[in-house]
Amino acid sequence: MKFEVTILGSSSATPVFNRNPTAQLLNCKDKFYLIDCGEGTQQQLIRFGLKASKIDVAFISHLHGDHYFGLVGLLSTMNLNGRIKPFQIFAPAALMEILEIQFRYSETNLRFEIDFCPITADEPRIIFQNQDMTVETIILNHRIPCTGFKFTEKKRLRKVLVEKLEKDNVAPEYYQLLKKGMDLTLPDGRVLMNEEYTIDSDEPKSYCYCSDTMADGSYLDSIRNCTMLYHEATFMDDMIERANVTHHTTALQAGRVAKDVGAGKLLIGHFSSRYKTLLPLLEEAQGVFANTELALEGITFTV
Template identity: 70%
Template sequence: MKFEVTILGSSSATPVHNRNPTAQLLNCNEKFYLIDCGEGTQQQLIKYGFKASKIDFIFISHLHGDHYFGLIGLLSSLHLNGRIKPLKIFGPAALQEILALQFKYSETVIRYPIEFVVTEATVPVQIFENNDLVVDTVILNHRIPCTGFMFTQKKRLRKLIVEKLEAEGINIDYYPLLKRGIDLELPDGRILLNSEYTTDSDTPRRYGYCSDTLLDEGYFESISDCDLLYHEATFLHEMLDRANQTHHTTARQAGEIAKATRASKLLIGHFSSRYKTLQALLEEARSVFEQTELAIEGNTYTI
């Protein structure tokens, strides 16, 4: 099952040449989840060949503009392009008020239903579930209330060894029970041991998204054992004082977090505009956690 994330924006605070404010698009089994929506996100979607109309779920981490200033434009374009299917938005309560005010004074009546789910930056909770995945909040430590998100695949049913079943003439009516892990006794007395006719499905994968935060062990449990962990790395460690002042993380700290939480791979982003090239940030994170990559806009990372 496809489980991958495409980076649409990787800059912090302000856009710079070749880097846009934060936005990511998660594809889980061809269902699309937008994670944050900085300025210019809809243009990035067009640039990298994604249809905004396929997005049914949007997750906003907090109300600093570089994480949501693109949202009103995206929602308006969906309206103008004739969307009618529902859209679900997860975010701080005040975001609902902000959107309502924008639509009020532009005299815009959105033609599609928007379901708004309020997120609370107090304790981690499950906020979403469908057939493919579960989403939980991660309580981050930023200047204003801020949540990360943990996207965890659901365990799939067992895989049938179809060739063996067909060779032994097993009726397909029994296939659903075998996929659920059940041993069967057939009318002719034969016993079908599930372990002999199926194999286990793939281990569910986890994608952790930590937008803006100080290093804080309080959220480590929520992001433990990620297959891919995205963590902000706004500054080099030589600017630790500035990182602490603004409630951000250094590249070295991001590496330390990935190591402490047993991540398989680390993806760093939310780079300060002061850095024209990013190699130093990558090297610093890799000095602690070797399996680190840069969040490069337009790149897709398999989880």
């Protein structure tokens, strides 16, 4: 089952050194979810051969421009390209006002419906569910209301022990019921105890996305034991005062967060324009949490 994220932007507020503002594309079972949408996201999608038409949902963490300026252009392009299926947006309420005013003055009548779902940054909530995945907000601590997102796979069905079932001449039409955890009585009178013929499926994987925030520990419970953690790391730790003033995180702090919550892997991003090369940030985070990678444009990470 596919559960992977492609980085579309790794820059903080201003785009430099070929780094674009924040955006990521999550692929869960070939359904596509956009996470934040900085300016130029539609160009990045084209650059990496990803189809905007396949995206049906966007999650916007907060209303600093480097996290949403690209959304109105992306929606306009979807409209011009003939989209008719609805597009769902989870974002702070004001974003709809920002979109509407721009569509109004351009006399744009979208041919598709925007299903706008306002989110608040007061307490963690499940905001989205389908058969594949659950999405929960993470309450971050930034200068304006800001939520991260925890994407968790749905628990999969139990795994059947095919060899044992074949040996005992159990027909494959019973496998599905066994996967669902049922004990079975067969027509010949035999009783199959589920626990003898199945094992539990793998633990659901989870991807936590922590865009702009201070690393103040307030949100650690929301991201504990996640399989993969994306955490902003705007500065090196020698800039920690600047990080505190601007409500951002240092690479060292991001590493500590990953370690504290027992994350499986850490991706760092949202790099300040002051850093031309990123290796020092990576090394700083890796000093605390070895399994760290840079969230660089174009790279796809499997959760």
